[in-house]
Amino acid sequence: MSKTLAANTRQIRPGNHSNLKAVIRWSLRIFLIVAGIVLLLLATFVAINLKDEALTPVTKALLQDQQFHLPDAQNSFYILVMMNAALDTDLLKNGIDKIRTQQALYQKDKAYYQSHPHPEADEKLLSFNWNNNRCRQTIQNCVQMDLKKRAELAQQIVSNQVLAERYALMRKMGGYEEHLIPTFNASVPPYSSLSRAIDLLLTQASFDIADGKLDAGLQLLESNNRYLRVVLKNSSSLLSKMVMQAAIRRQARTVSELLVLYPALLEHHADRVSLLVQTMTEAERSLEQPFLYEAGVQTQFPQHLPASLEMTPDKSEMTPWPLNVLGNFTFQPNATSNMVARNWTYIIDTARNTAVDFSASKERLKKMREAVNADGISFYLEHAYNPVGKILMQVGIPDYALTYIGKSLDTDAYLRLVSLQVDILRKKIPDADIPAYLARAPVALRSPYDGSAMLWDASSAQLKFIGHEKASSNLDAGNVNIVALR
Numbered sequence: 001m002s003k004t005l006a007a008n009t010r011q012i013r014p015g016n017h018s019n020l021k022a023v024i025r026w027s028l029r030i031f032l033i034v035a036g037i038v039l040l041l042l043a044t045f046v047a048i049n050l051k052d053e054a055l056t057p058v059t060k061a062l063l064q065d066q067q068f069h070l071p072d073a074q075n076s077f078y079i080l081v082m083m084n085a086a087l088d089t090d091l092l093k094n095g096i097d098k099i100r101t102q103q104a105l106y107q108k109d110k111a112y113y114q115s116h117p118h119p120e121a122d123e124k125l126l127s128f129n130w131n132n133n134r135c136r137q138t139i140q141n142c143v144q145m146d147l148k149k150r151a152e153l154a155q156q157i158v159s160n161q162v163l164a165e166r167y168a169l170m171r172k173m174g175g176y177e178e179h180l181i182p183t184f185n186a187s188v189p190p191y192s193s194l195s196r197a198i199d200l201l202l203t204q205a206s207f208d209i210a211d212g213k214l215d216a217g218l219q220l221l222e223s224n225n226r227y228l229r230v231v232l233k234n235s236s237s238l239l240s241k242m243v244m245q246a247a248i249r250r251q252a253r254t255v256s257e258l259l260v261l262y263p264a265l266l267e268h269h270a271d272r273v274s275l276l277v278q279t280m281t282e283a284e285r286s287l288e289q290p291f292l293y294e295a296g297v298q299t300q301f302p303q304h305l306p307a308s309l310e311m312t313p314d315k316s317e318m319t320p321w322p323l324n325v326l327g328n329f330t331f332q333p334n335a336t337s338n339m340v341a342r343n344w345t346y347i348i349d350t351a352r353n354t355a356v357d358f359s360a361s362k363e364r365l366k367k368m369r370e371a372v373n374a375d376g377i378s379f380y381l382e383h384a385y386n387p388v389g390k391i392l393m394q395v396g397i398p399d400y401a402l403t404y405i406g407k408s409l410d411t412d413a414y415l416r417l418v419s420l421q422v423d424i425l426r427k428k429i430p431d432a433d434i435p436a437y438l439a440r441a442p443v444a445l446r447s448p449y450d451g452s453a454m455l456w457d458a459s460s461a462q463l464k465f466i467g468h469e470k471a472s473s474n475l476d477a478g479n480v481n482i483v484a485l486r
Helices: 003-011 014-048 057-063 077-081 091-108 142-148 150-159 161-173 191-210 214-234 238-261 264-276 288-310 321-330 333-352 358-372 377-382 387-392 401-427 431-439
Strands: 455-457 462-466 480-484
Touching: 057 288, 057 333, 077 091, 077 161, 142 150, 142 191, 142 238, 150 161, 150 191, 161 191, 161 214, 191 214, 191 238, 214 238, 214 264, 238 264, 238 288, 238 401, 238 480, 264 401, 288 333, 288 387, 288 401, 333 358, 333 387, 333 401, 358 401, 401 431, 401 462, 401 480, 431 455
Parallel strands: none
Antiparallel strands: 455 462, 462 480
C-alpha cells in the first residue's frame, strides 16, 4: 500500500461517517419541514382563491347597459361623431349607423370588442385648419388680440365654413345624449374639431360686436351658451364634460373682455349679457354621471378579461405577467369588479355632494390608496385573496377623480367672478365700495368651496379667486382666476 493511500485511509474514521449521516438527516428534516410549510401555504392560498365572490347590487347596477331616451332627430351627438366626415356625407344618417354598428359589435362580443376603424374611410376625413390659440397665459385681453390679427382670422373663418355649418346644425338640433360603450377600446369623438368650432364662433361674435352689430354678436353667444349648457348637463363622460367646461370658460372670458372694450353691450343689452354668464346649475357642474360611466368601464373590464386573453393571438406579449404565471386561481373577476365598484362609490358620493369639505375628501382618498398599496405583512395578508385582480386594478381608486371635481368647481367660480363683474359694471359701483359689495354678495356669487367672498385687488382693478386646480385659461396658467373691470 502506498503512503498516500495509507494516509487517506487513516482520515476516514467511523466518527466522521456518523457526523455526515447526522448532517444529512437534519438537512433532510429541514427540507421536509420547509417543503411542508410551502405546500401548506400553497394549499391555503389555493383554498382561499377557490371561490369567487357574488356580484354586489352596486356592481350589478354599474354593469347594466346604458338606456337611451332622446329621439335621434334631436341628438347632436350623432353629428359630433361625424364632425370630420367627407363633404357629401349625410351626417345624421351616417352618425346613427356608426353608433348602432358599434353598439351591435359590442353586444355581440363584449370581451373582444374593438371600435374597428376603417383606414380607407379615414382617408376621406376632413381636417380643419382653425388654429387661433387664443387666451394663453399672460394675455390680458384675448378679444383685443384677435382684433389685431383680424385679417388672418377672417380668412380662417372663410376657409372653415364647413366646420361652422356643422356646429350650427348641432346647436339647431338642440339635444345631446352620448351613446357610450363601457370599454377602454371605445372610440373617441373628434372633440378637438368641436372645440375649434366653438372658438371660431366666439371669434366671429367678437368681430360682429366690434363692428357695432351687437344683436348679431349676442345671438351667436346666446346660441352657443344654450348649447354648451345642454351638453354640460347631459355629458356622460369625463372627456366631454371637461371639453365643455373649458368651452364655457372661454365664452365667459370672451364676454368679460368684450364688456371692458365695448360698454355699449351693458348699456343696451344688460339682461341678455347677464344670462350669458349665469352660474352653473348643479346638473351642469356635477360629475356624477361621468364618474358612473368611468366606474362602469372599470367594473366591466375584469368581467371580460379572461375571455379576452383567451382570444388574444399572441399571449406572450398581450397577457399580463401575473396571469401567465399564476393563472385563473389568482384572479377572481367578480371580486375585482366588486373592489372597483366599492372604491368608486366614495368618489361618486363626493360628486353628488359638492358641499363636502374638499381637503378632507382628498385626505380620505389618499388613505384609501395607501391601504391598497400597503407593504410588509399587511400587503401579503391583503393580497392573499385575488392578488392578480388587486394588482391589475390599482386604478380602482382613481387619484384623478377629485382633481376633476376641483376643475368643475373652479369653472363655476370663474362664472361667478364674471357675474360679479357684470353686476358691478351694470350698477356702476365705485372701486372703494367693491369690498363691501363682495362681502354682502349672495351665496351663489361666493366661493363654491366654502362660501367665502371673492377677492378684490384695487391696484389692478381685478376680481380674483384662488382655485384648487390649474387652468390654461387663467392669466398665469395657474390656479388664480382673474376678471378685470377695466
